[in-house]
Amino acid sequence: MAQSVPLILKVLASSIKTAARAGKIVKDVMDKGELGIVHKNTTLPTFMNYFFRLIGASKNDVQTEADRSAQRCIITSLSRQFPNITIIGEEGTLDEAEIPSDWIVTDFDECVLKSTCPPKFIDTKPEDIVVWVDPLDGTSEYTEGLLDHVTVLIGIAVGGKSVGGVIHQPYYDYHTNRNGPGKTYWGLVGLGVGGFTPGKAPSDKFIITTSRSHRDEMVNRALNALNPDEIISVGGAGHKVVVLLEGRAHAYVYASRGCKKWDTCAPEGVLEAAGGLLTDIHGKHYDYSKNASFPDAQGIFATVQGVNHKDLISKLPEEVHKAFPY
Numbered sequence: 001m002a003q004s005v006p007l008i009l010k011v012l013a014s015s016i017k018t019a020a021r022a023g024k025i026v027k028d029v030m031d032k033g034e035l036g037i038v039h040k041n042t043t044l045p046t047f048m049n050y051f052f053r054l055i056g057a058s059k060n061d062v063q064t065e066a067d068r069s070a071q072r073c074i075i076t077s078l079s080r081q082f083p084n085i086t087i088i089g090e091e092g093t094l095d096e097a098e099i100p101s102d103w104i105v106t107d108f109d110e111c112v113l114k115s116t117c118p119p120k121f122i123d124t125k126p127e128d129i130v131v132w133v134d135p136l137d138g139t140s141e142y143t144e145g146l147l148d149h150v151t152v153l154i155g156i157a158v159g160g161k162s163v164g165g166v167i168h169q170p171y172y173d174y175h176t177n178r179n180g181p182g183k184t185y186w187g188l189v190g191l192g193v194g195g196f197t198p199g200k201a202p203s204d205k206f207i208i209t210t211s212r213s214h215r216d217e218m219v220n221r222a223l224n225a226l227n228p229d230e231i232i233s234v235g236g237a238g239h240k241v242v243v244l245l246e247g248r249a250h251a252y253v254y255a256s257r258g259c260k261k262w263d264t265c266a267p268e269g270v271l272e273a274a275g276g277l278l279t280d281i282h283g284k285h286y287d288y289s290k291n292a293s294f295p296d297a298q299g300i301f302a303t304v305q306g307v308n309h310k311d312l313i314s315k316l317p318e319e320v321h322k323a324f325p326y
């Protein structure tokens with residue numbers, strides 16, 4: 001690879017290949033049938049579970065062997081290629097010492113490497129970059145067999161702002177092609193998107209996508225106020241943004257604090273590279289710098305290009321805004 005390729009393009013090009021490899025691991029674990037499910041917070045004392053509920057985390061947040069193995073693949077691959085960037089994974093610190101050699105990805109997406117780097121990223125340094133990894137978004141759907149809800153997310157933040165990333169859907173179209181390669185949606189703000197052709201949402205009705213498994217009173221109040229013609233309830237933050245990218249909905253609305261930075265960094269970057277917006281429910285972008293707190297504590301509000309983000313947010317009732325203070 002030419003030395004002159006800007007770092008941001010190398011990180012994106014490597015993330016595209018790595019996400020696909022991690023997606024294959026996710027499928028291999030499922031095919032083997034040993035999911036190794038653990039409930040992440042159930043070993044905590046009662047007061048800690050109470051605290052987790054207060055900040056919006058579920059005490060039954062599950063993790064499987066696929067989450068662990070896919071994260072080991074991604075973090076080991078990216079950190080060997082880019083030792084000086086910061087990488088934060090949903091599953092915390094895992095043993096990377098003895099991972100199979102074929103989990104270590106060393107190749108790059110050629111199309112991205114050959115692209116013209118957006119001028120503002122030409123001089124981006126390793127210390128400016130934070131990569132947020134969700135090795136398996138939609139874990140509860142994965143354990144329930146709703147496989148097309150599952151995505152592998154690698155988000156790229158520069159200077160605390162999500163600017164791009166990769167959403168890989170390992171089970172894309174699996175009903176007709178179970179052993180297919182999946183589908184990879186990537187984007188970089190200023191460069192554009194790749195791996196898919198953005199769809200256009202219908203002009204004769206208004207469609208919102210939201211959580212399937214984490215619905216509460218405040219989520220419902222926000223949805224009622226926006227009065228959509230249709231609600232698409234699916235699992236995973238990555239999958240919901242895929243629904244937007246494919247033109248199947250106009251907005252993703254989630255008035256809840258349950259998502260974390262690794263759930264939204266890649267979806268935000270890819271959606272914004274496609275001309276959309278992903279913010280909190282007040283319209284403010286999240287901070288993805290390395291010391292940022294993990295929860296998306298002010299919820300999620302995402303819209304596709306052509307929808308007036310600010311106008312739509314203004315339709316949320318005051319009580320919903322007040323429920324998510326800074």
Ligand SMILES: Nc1ncnc2c1ncn2[C@@H]1O[C@H](COP(=O)(O)O)[C@@H](OP(=O)(O)O)[C@H]1O
Nearest residue numbers: 057058136137138139211214235236237258259
């Ligand atoms: N109330 C909550 N408690 C725990 N996790 C939540 C949550 N709300 C959202 N999430 C996490 O955010 C992601 C998208 O959620 P949803 O499908 O409900 O929209 C999932 O990530 P993971 O599957 O990676 O854990 C999910 O676990």
Ligand SMILES: [Mg+2]
Nearest residue numbers: 134137138263
């Ligand atoms: Mg997730």
